[in-house]
Amino acid sequence: xxxxxxxxxxxxxxxxxxxxxxxxxxxxxxxxxxxxxxxxxxxxxxxxxxxxxxxxxxxxxxxxxxxxxxxxxxxxxxxxxxxxxxxxxxxxxxxxxxxxxxxxxxxxxxxxxxxxxxxxxxxxxxxxxxxxxxxxxxxxxxxxxxxxxxxxxxxxxxxxxxxxxxxxxxxxxxxxxxxxxxxxxxxxxxxxxxxxxxxxxxxxxxxxxxxxxxxxxxxx
Amino acid sequence: xxxxxxxxxxxxxxxxxxxxxxxxxxxxxxxxxxxxxxxxxxxxxxxxxxxxxxxxxxxxxxxxxxxxxxxxxxxxxxxxxxxxxxxxxxxxxxxxxxxxxxxxxxxxxxxxxxxxxxxxxxxxxxxxxxxxxxxxxxxxxxxxxxxxxxxxxxxxxxxxxxxxxxxxxxxxxxxxxxxxxxxxxxxxxxxxxxxxxxxxxxxxxxxxxxxxxxxxxxxx
DNA sequence: CCCCCGCTAGGACCAAGGTCCCATATCAAT
DNA sequence: ATTGATATGGGACCTTGGTCCTAGCGGGGG
Numbered sequence: 001x002x003x004x005x006x007x008x009x010x011x012x013x014x015x016x017x018x019x020x021x022x023x024x025x026x027x028x029x030x031x032x033x034x035x036x037x038x039x040x041x042x043x044x045x046x047x048x049x050x051x052x053x054x055x056x057x058x059x060x061x062x063x064x065x066x067x068x069x070x071x072x073x074x075x076x077x078x079x080x081x082x083x084x085x086x087x088x089x090x091x092x093x094x095x096x097x098x099x100x101x102x103x104x105x106x107x108x109x110x111x112x113x114x115x116x117x118x119x120x121x122x123x124x125x126x127x128x129x130x131x132x133x134x135x136x137x138x139x140x141x142x143x144x145x146x147x148x149x150x151x152x153x154x155x156x157x158x159x160x161x162x163x164x165x166x167x168x169x170x171x172x173x174x175x176x177x178x179x180x181x182x183x184x185x186x187x188x189x190x191x192x193x194x195x196x197x198x199x200x201x202x203x204x205x206x207x208x209x210x211x212x213x214x215x216x217x218x219x220x
Numbered sequence: 221x222x223x224x225x226x227x228x229x230x231x232x233x234x235x236x237x238x239x240x241x242x243x244x245x246x247x248x249x250x251x252x253x254x255x256x257x258x259x260x261x262x263x264x265x266x267x268x269x270x271x272x273x274x275x276x277x278x279x280x281x282x283x284x285x286x287x288x289x290x291x292x293x294x295x296x297x298x299x300x301x302x303x304x305x306x307x308x309x310x311x312x313x314x315x316x317x318x319x320x321x322x323x324x325x326x327x328x329x330x331x332x333x334x335x336x337x338x339x340x341x342x343x344x345x346x347x348x349x350x351x352x353x354x355x356x357x358x359x360x361x362x363x364x365x366x367x368x369x370x371x372x373x374x375x376x377x378x379x380x381x382x383x384x385x386x387x388x389x390x391x392x393x394x395x396x397x398x399x400x401x402x403x404x405x406x407x408x409x410x411x412x413x414x415x416x417x418x419x420x421x422x423x424x425x426x427x428x429x430x431x432x433x434x435x436x437x438x439x440x
Numbered sequence: 441c442c443c444c445c446g447c448t449a450g451g452a453c454c455a456a457g458g459t460c461c462c463a464t465a466t467c468a469a470t
Numbered sequence: 471a472t473t474g475a476t477a478t479g480g481g482a483c484c485t486t487g488g489t490c491c492t493a494g495c496g497g498g499g500g
Contacts, residue, residue: 102323103321103337103339106327107326107330107336107337110326110327110331111330117327157445157446157447159446159447160446167424169424170420170424170425172485172487173487174485182447182448182449183448183449184486185451186448186449188487189448189489190447192487195488200390201390203390203423203427204388204389204390204437207423207427208427208437211428217424217428377475377477379478392455392456392457393457394455394456402477403479404479405479405480408459409458409479415458
């Protein structure tokens with residue numbers, strides 16, 4: 001039961017979100033100038049002077065965001081902060097920006113899943129492009145691959161959804177019927193509507209799309 | 221048609237494979253010394269003098285493998301070769317080793333999914349560790365974290381496999397039959413055997429497992 | 441109060457999937 | 471030459487899936 005309670009946010013992303021950019025750099029002048037750059041490009045910057053400060057103030061935020069981290073900092077280093085965030089399942093992309101970068105350092109950061117890695121001096125345009133791309137990526141992560149299938153799921157009635165989950169579980173119509181305490185005939189009706197509403201033509205396709213959309217199958 | 225032509229390595233991984241290490245470097249002396257190093261560590265090296273040569277001779281191999289690529293080479297560069305391999309859905313990890321590496325280059329390689337990136341001179345121990353780790357990773361990829369489904373795939377005949385891919389694509393038996401130029405009856409036979417050999421009871425299950433095992437569906 | 445929507449379901453059919461048994465043909469290995 | 475694995479299908483038969491059309495029932499909103 002539940003899921004799609006009330007209103008599946010039908011038209012999310014009505015307008016393009018600007019996107020939050022967290023900046024963590026212990027050099028205040030760098031922080032402010034980066035913030036200025038980001039603001040001028042239409043993003044919402046927020047600067048922190050250390051990893052600890054960021055962690056304390058981190059609000060989770062709702063929409064798409066990304067981090068710009070310095071590697072060398074007093075206290076928590078950028079790489080340490082990254083490890084910490086990765087462990088706590090942070091999904092938002094991290095872009096490194098450092099004055100003293102070398103290949104092994106960049107490789108390590110990338111292995112940990114960094115989105116990008118720049119050395120100063122950095123080309124503003126390149127950095128902005130990377131930030132923009134990072135925000136897009138995060139948006140996609142947040143909204144689960146924006147597939148039209150997901151929206152169509154919202155068109156299903158509760159009963160249809162239940163039947164669909166049983167189908168995803170590989171159940172026969174008669175099993176679904178028994179499971180739901182209804183006639184096999186009715187299951188067929190629901191099932192047909194599910195296929196039609198979701199715009200799929202085969203169970204194989206249904207399963208694929210559902211996996212992508214994160215729909216859990218139902219045991220029968 | 222293609223893909224695992226001929227022989228699906230029937231009894232892969234009977235005994236612990238040491239792991240194949242493909243070396244692509246246009247400096248012959250580097251290639252042979254790397255090969256020697258790998259052999260001494262118990263791996264099975266195979267050296268190529270260019271990306272083109274590697275592509276021509278690539279045999280697919282059965283077991284776990286990895287690549288050691290130079291970045292700068294005559295003809296196809298390491299990064300280009302990597303892109304090409306990624307596009308063709310190569311799963312085996314790529315380790316870069318280059319004399320003239322810089323941060324942007326390493327970042328690009330890592331973004332494309334490189335397993336590691338070293339600059340010469342490289343510490344033998346580090347390189348060997350990376351290779352060993354890459355082989356382990358590849359083995360895990362190949363065997364899809366011990367799912368029995370993957371092993372069972374090896375029990376399918378070429379024809380059965382083709383039919384299965386069509387089923388994964390959501391095709392009807394008659395469409396599969398037309399596609400393969402055989403009778404619908406025969407498709408049913410193959411299909412039945414596929415389900416039986418793979419130990420699944422529904423198309424839904426088949427699709428799920430196949431996705432996990434990385435089997436590509438076939439358009440019909 | 442009535443209508444629409446969702447849930448239910450029967451009848452009638454037809455297409456598709458699946459399984460037995462059996463049979464032929466090819467190819468490679470013994 | 472014989473055997474085994476593979477691919478191919480015919481016949482028969484049953485189960486499932488899917489779609490028409492029709493229709494009763496209950497709830498919420500105009």
